[in-house]
Amino acid sequence: MTSTVEPTFVPGRTADDIARLAEEFAAHGCGVPPTQGSPSDADSRAAYAAYGQAGLIGLHWPVRFGGGGHDPMVTFAVEEQMGYHWLPMSSYLLSVKTIGNALLQYATEAMCAEFIPRIASGELIFCQGFSEPEAGTDLGSLRTTARRDGDRYIVNGRKIWTSSAEHADWVYLAVRTGSAESRHRGLSVFLVDIHTPGIVVDVHRTLGGGTIGELTLTDVAVPADQVVGEIDGGWQILMGTLDYERVTSEKVGVMLRLLDELDPLVTDRAGRQTLGRIRGDAHIAREHGRRATARLADGIDASAESSMAKLSIALLMQELAATAVELVGPRALVESGPGAVLDGKLAAFARAAVATTIAGGVSDIQRKNISRRRVGSWS
Ligand SMILES: Cc1cc2nc3c(=O)[nH]c(=O)nc-3n(C[C@H](O)[C@H](O)[C@H](O)COP(=O)(O)OP(=O)(O)OC[C@H]3O[C@@H](n4cnc5c(N)ncnc54)[C@H](O)[C@@H]3O)c2cc1C
Known part of the structure; x- marks a missing residue:
């Protein structure tokens, strides 16, 4: 079908290219199923890898990290095209648009060098572990704790509403490193390998026809250097990350x-x-x-x-x-x-x-x- 969205301006990444990708996905069964009402919630590891191979991930990210070096408006327009052609986007939206962009803003050069090229290539999928049973809107009250133990932190708690958890390799995890009363002043953000012992992922169906994850974390050991930004400095990072998500x-x-x-x-x-x-x-x-x-x-x-x-x-x-x-x-x-x-x-x-x-x-x-x-x- 002829697209009515704006042209994307990227040589080799035209609306037609994205339309072809959608046709290929449909033919190979990794497109959005008809029962699912939003490509934003639809997920496919194969599709995510294909975006990486097609050079669609990180179009505006620095070339030294595997990005395309284009203007951010190019990415904005390409994402609109991906939605128009109903491509599965949950993993993309979390790993690339939200967490990838946030890492480039808040993480060290070394952390970016480790993670961003693997996101850009379509290899690494992140999920976002912010919400808890008593902390969604009110993130300042979150209860998942991280306690220092030598050169690592021990994490205990529960996360709900974790989109793409069943496909993810890593979780961008909000935890309390301060006292129970510290509210927003005692929060930190860690990158945690989702296959670390002690993490259990449960998956539930949603009204929209997709799935949503729930993470239970029991004595999960996380290397102390896997923190994004400063310990107890997570509030600003969480709020900034939500700006990208929105x-x-x-x-x-x-x-x-x-x-x-x-x-x-x-x-x-x-x-x-x-x-x-x-x-x-x-x-x-x-x-x-x-x-x-x-x-x-x-x-x-x-x-x-x-x-x-x-x-x-x-x-x-x-x-x-x-x-x-x-x-x-x-x-x-x-x-x-x-x-x-x-x-x-x-x-x-x-x-x-x-x-x-x-x-x-x-x-x-x-x-x-x-x-x-x-x-x-x-x-
Ligand atoms: C499809 C889907 C995907 C999601 N994916 C993720 C994800 O990947 N990772 C993640 O961490 N979370 C995710 N979430 C969770 C989402 O961020 C939270 O559900 C949301 O922030 C609301 O929090 P809550 O569910 O605790 O609702 P509550 O905060 O309990 O809100 C309940 C009601 O109270 C009202 N309310 C609450 N506080 C105030 C206030 N201060 N002022 C006025 N009204 C208020 C709200 O408007 C709402 O009507 C997802 C949710 C959905 C539905």
């Missing part, structure tokens, strides 16, 4: 793809006007993401802009799902078989859109973040 141009691509596919199905004037307005709003959401990306690249505080990008996409995805179901009628929710609309993709998307209010930080927190950081101090 910019999601692939979801703009997903929405534009659905709008293109819905186009021939909605023929009445009012319906087409509504879809046209949502299309316009998707372009605005893209601009929020571009603004955040530009600030992140320049090393300027991008917290409010990342929240704007995340909030605008979450609201719009849910509006698109509800509108599409209303315009297409009850058959929009048929999941499979001859009556399914867009091979069931619309029904799956409507299920998956529910989680966009929560994943990456709840919408209420994005609103607070925007008002705290920007109201009265817009720059």
